[in-house]
Amino acid sequence: MALRFKLAVSLVTLAFAGAAVAQSPAGKPERIRGEIVSVSGDMLKVHRHSGDTVTIEVKNSVSVNAVKPIQLADIKPGSYVGTAAMTGADGKLTAREVLVFPDAARGMGEGHYAWDFGTNSTMTNANVDSVVQGTSGRDLKLSYKGGNNVVTVPANVPVVTLIPATRADLTAGKAVFVVATPEANDRYDGHVIVVEKDGVVPPM
Template sequence: MKLLNLLVASAALVTASAGFAADRQVHLRGEVSAVSATELTVTDRKGVKTTVKLPEQAQVLDVSRSTAAAIKENAYLGIAAAPAPQGKVRAMGVMVFPDAARGMNEGHFPWDMGDRSTMTNATVAKVSKKASATELEMHFGEKTQQVVLDNATVYGQFVPGKRELIVVGAKVLVIGAVGADGVTSANAVLVGRDGFLPPI
């Protein structure tokens, strides 16, 4: 896949607005229970099934597990996190971006993985090893955010993928939006390898 397609896919992955009103965004996390050339159905952890359109231009990302070893200074990360004391956040899921996606939708904004959860897309400026956790100083523009990594943090990484990855039983994160007709369409589908649910 060409670099341009990777950048488009990366933008779809990290965008919080995607040009749609906030109440029209959709993030679906779960398992593919049905799929065709034009749509897929995702069953979430509560058993709720949602069918979404799968347009030809929808991007597919191939997501695999990573480890804390990939977290180094100057890495560009997407971090889904929960609030922590002293203005810090605790990383629930970390996505390591390829260098071609550096800077995509840089910032710190609300996310939907729990009460007051956030997404931080930023560059690692400093890694500090602590007794029970690791702390990151993340830089985005002129701002910083302190992030705590612990034993519960899940790590992933991605490369461009193909539609053939979207099969029944695959774990996915669908990023999409609800149209004026009330129908949800996918902008990007993050497909986890070997039963891995994309961690953001």
């Protein structure tokens, strides 16, 4: 029960950081992607993919999770997923990654909104209505409050689910995805961390 609760709390924060953080004004949570440079007490230094290095405070209350790969075939009608996708010139969505949520997190961050994987990138957190084999991969028909869409998932796209991790997994060289709020002196207040484990890098 404690594990389910921890994952659920983590995903609530991830959901909170979803629609509102495509472009983050000061004081709003940001998504930080990069590699851990060092860990000292509660302070985590991360070299971001954008090129700079930031310091993130990791309080004891901060949730730490990892991801493990699963098969595209594991996505079934009734699964609840979050998928970052790119919108093509034809308006069709092609997935960059798919996260299959644990049942405890069903409904978290539900909707379709802008994401920060680049121009025309989106995130859809939704229920899977059907899975159909298409010419370029499997087509997921998704429905969420207020709408629906179809996302094509190519065979080479990472498909993962969340698993628990600990602060001991936060070591130099590991890839991380962090949701954090900017504070004074170029520091961040961390809320959620998804860390590389067993060589599996967070794809979100």
